[in-house]
Amino acid sequence: MARLIALVLLRWKMDLRALGAARERGLGLLIALPGLLAFSLVGSFFALVGVRGLRGADEAAVLPLLSLLATGVGVTWCLSPLLTGFALSETHDPSRLMHFPVPPGTLVASSLLANLAQPFVLAELPILAALSLALADRLVFVPLCALGALLAFFTILAAAQAVGLLLHGLSRNRRWQDVGLFVGLGIGFVLSLLPLLLLSGAGGPVRAFLRVLLRSELLALSPFAWGVRAAVAGGRGELAPFALAATAAAIAIAAFLGASALVLQRVYRGEVDLGPARGRSAGAARMLFASALGAVLEKDVRAAWRDPALKASLFMGLLGPLIFLYLLSRGSLGRSGGILALAVFVGAAAFGSNAFGLERRGVGLLFSFPVPRWQVLAGKNAAAVVLRLPVLLVLFTASLFLAPLSQLPAAVVVGLVTLLVALGADNFVSILFPVAAPAPGQPASAGMGGRRGLGAVAFTAALLGGALALAAPFVFLAWLPLLLGRPGLWWATLPLALAGALATYAMLVAAAARLLERREPVLLERILEEA
């Protein structure tokens, strides 16, 4: 106990000294303080008035709703390191103390207690007090409510600490960190889609699910809700249920602390190596395609799929078509016209994909190979098509659901022909207006974008217009049978449209390759910023 108190006091002292020593940290706290105070006051007000009002309207709904809220907060706190790219896991890092002869359990307990003095945690305490006041039938029951609420809060903190330590341990393995980054970005993507889902009517099923959850007893299984259960029972003066729920919450806290201690020991003392992620068989390492074009395609697809940020961006690209689909489903556009517009949008969105963007500084390596430049461009474009398959899949699915089945082939062909012409035209932008790659050691995002200048923007806009004009005859050809009301003609018009677009693409790539051969050293100088 003496060591525990000493450790907590040491941490507080170090935090205070750090605050005093670094002016920017003190300034940051001063800036954050009004916000935290406002959060605390507003939260307390809503906790008091909201819970009192709810109790007056429907007493039976209080426990399930508070349980749901506590579970939601608990899960969010646990996932917060993922959403911030593991950065928050550092706050649970007691590694500096591991070389002292202190049991890991004491270390994690001290870390948990010391975390109570964090400004954001302190800001929650008035809310808990207000909640206790709102839940208590009589003033004498307030301490029981407060104890229950504190237990719920401690459960959340202890769980977040255990998960944070686990993620911190996993982040030492680069592949697990990649997975974590991807999952975090995925959660962020889903969260960014939530308003769209709620607006598009998908909110109905979510609300129905929540109603079922509230009616069922499932929330009683959530450890985050046990403290809340104790607070509600304590407020009513029901001592036996209070004792039962409070004991369960205390056991949950102990279990989370035990898990934290175990993880801490495993991660820092190297008693158990987390080991590398599942390895791949040597056979899978062979390049499958025979030509240089295939090698470029395969290299890009493999590299993009293994880069969590790039992989996530493949799915982020779905956001535009999904918003488009939402507008379509609201009837702002005619269904057939909408599908046509969506197909053109999906294809034209490939314009601006920048053939050499994925290469970054590897572009020097790519151009050191004696490969005809048209193959490099075609390989890069083929990779861009493959990486756009999720978006093409959205288009395919949308056509299935939103328009007559007979429009599906035309919609897909329109998407493909626009994509081909857009990619062919974009090669010129990539060659004429290359984007400088980040310098060695700089993050991948550094120095990217916004450096092409106004002339490039004007040229790019004109080229996009030109690409759309080039694609227009093939789009028209693909859509003509629908306009004539004779879908049977598609057997002739769709292959013709595709062949025409392919021929146009081939001409564009051939011209771009000639331009690339002339400008290759200039391009390299610009991308690698040699000058």
Next chain:
Amino acid sequence: MEPSAASPVPAIAVQGLTKLFREKRAVDDITFSVARGRFFGFLGPNGAGKSTTIKMLTGLLRPTAGEVRIEGRDLRRELLEVKRLIGVLPEELPLYERLSGEEYLHFAARMYGLGREEARRRTDELLDFLSLAEDRGTLVLDYSQGMKKKLALAAALIHSPRVLFLDEPLNGIDPVSGRVVTDLLRRLAAKGVTLFFTTHVLDVVERLCDEVAVIDRGRIVAQGTLDEIRAQRAVGHDASLEDVFLKLVQADVVRRDLAWLG
């Protein structure tokens, strides 16, 4: 027709090569040639223009003026053909980090037009030779600097180049691997491969190179065999390359004592 080993056509012929970065003359009108099968050391202090020269010789940087011929072929007009003949180990290692070492070599082999079986055979042999076989499935991202250097060297060798450009090939490599690499380079030179080699390790140059050129502030200040350079600079035959080098680049070595140290 391919030039033979005894052909008078030099492996590398450079005439009046110049590179201007805005006002700065990074490489200033240099002229030299390297005969086939020679181990050629290109030396100079930091910022002298070594890497800029290598980039221009390998078609990665456009010269402001001058002409480069590799194995008799004009670099500007026959760029792809020259790239088929050369292998390059750059100082900066822009490897594809999200490929495994094995995938990377396969990719390089395919880009040089090797067939699947040949690519597999050469990949296996190179990984084994450079002690990378155990880490063949590991992503390049997880390789150490030395492993990356060896992998880049393997990629530069996989198509059996006639001329090999090596920019600081021994940086970051442990002594055991360093010996493996230098032995390999010696054998390549014996087989008629031309090696153009920059390094700061003068001892290695003394042991390996048949001929050297010293560049300083963008200009070549000496060229020839070590004995020829010693003779040109009027230093004794027992003078080390370090002494010759310091004299050539007129290095201002600070010899004053820092009294407050210790």
